[in-house]
Amino acid sequence: MSSIYVSSKDVFVDTVYAKDYIQLDRVSTIYQSLKDSIKKPLKMILLYGKPGTGKSMFLTKLYKDLSDSQSIYYYQTPILDENEFYKLLAQDIFETKYNGELNFTQFMKIVEAKKIDEVPVVLLDEAQLYSEALMEKIRLLSDTRAIKFVITLHKTGKEDLIAKEHFQTRIWESIELENASRGELKIYIQKKLMKANCFDTANMFTQKAVNKIFSITHGNYRDTNKLLYSLFDIYNAYKETHQLSKLNTNYVSSKLIEMAAIQTGLINA
């Protein structure tokens, strides 16, 4: 039987599963607004934010929630080759398998030929990795209203430029995702642990400990996951070397948080 520290550590493995989605008030509101936007006749929806703010998790959750009721397609990893991109869309959306090369003109012919009543929704993650030429084609495709795109972008100077230049006239809805606040971070950590029945470790996170974590991760979900994974790894190491008595297991000490941050590289020691 694995210890509570191992179970707690596994909770914070950096994966994007819809089941791992944590309901936070602000995040829930944003998610609901995204769901509502999809129902609207929008050409394109932009979801942007810093890395680790939960954009991928949003798309995953959206895909899971709408896949039963709507024609929705989620491309987690970017398809960098233009020909492959068209072929994949033609196959998934229009059920047309194309063996040879498929360019934009040919793909547009397929779109026109296969009239679909319900506008399919295509979710594109990490859109900043697509080439400018392909992004332009995506823009033209969204103009036909034959496909609705929901794309996620990292919020940097360059990506803002892409958003402005290519999609300014087409994006009807843009949603920004932000890091968690101190309060949200505490709820996030505790909810995540309690979801995995790790109640004892969830209670170890006092506001002081959460503040310490916040000072290191700035509320970034990905960094928090990394830090807490490493933290429970350290707890487990103490336990396995029979040194757990050296630690106070009633609450998470700042020392262990800092050690975990050093281990993960969040603190440069």
Next chain:
Amino acid sequence: MLNLVELESRWLHYKIKSLVPYIIFSAILILIFILILKYFFVKQEIAIDNLDQTKKSQNNTMQKEVLSNITKPNSEIRLVTTEPNIKPIYTPESTKVLVPSMDFLEQMKNSSLPYYKNDEIQKASLKNHTGPKTLHTQDKVEEIVEEIILESTPLKENENEIVEEKSSKINIQRKNIRSDIDGIIRRFKKNNNPALSLFVARKYYELGDYNNAYNYALITNEINRDIESSWIIFAKSLVKLGKKKMAVKTLKEYTKHSQSSSANLLIDEIESGQFE
């Protein structure tokens, strides 16, 4: 498996590194605080030193003055030491320095002269009596009082002898007293001892020579203003000379600063007519 020892040492290194700025900042603050304190202490010490130096220089000048006075003859010393110490107690105008009129003593040698011919002179002398008083001369006064006690003890013995003689042989006694008084007056002229002048005043009063009693009491008061019995003789003499109001006024002025119960009693007796 994590290397906890290495991780702990890395953490310790990080902790020390992160505390260094705070330690430096605190050290700088403490240093600044110490420097400020030191600055103020040094400033204070300089001020104290300056004060000490000025005090020392003042003391030196005073010592020099005293030394120079000591080298002078006795008569001069009296003048130097007593005059600057006279400060008013009763009224501001009393800063006037009283110089006792010694003319009557000269006159006494030849014949008894009428002392109360001139009322104005009398009034002026009385005014001056009620006024001046010295605070500075407190030490001096104490010294003088001690002298009085020391020197008055043998005098009292003499007095008793005289009184005894007086009761037995009246005529002879009177002569003796007169001759004694003359001898004491001579001694008084030499050393200006207020105990002697008081003795003379008292004897004159006993003999019924109220003019001389008044004069010698006046002289005594002039030399030392804190001898209660001198003021009593002075007032009693005035009453006997018919200057009741003046006597009461003088005593009241005296009691203002002395709180003398005898003086108060005498005032009551004069005012009620018990003493005439």
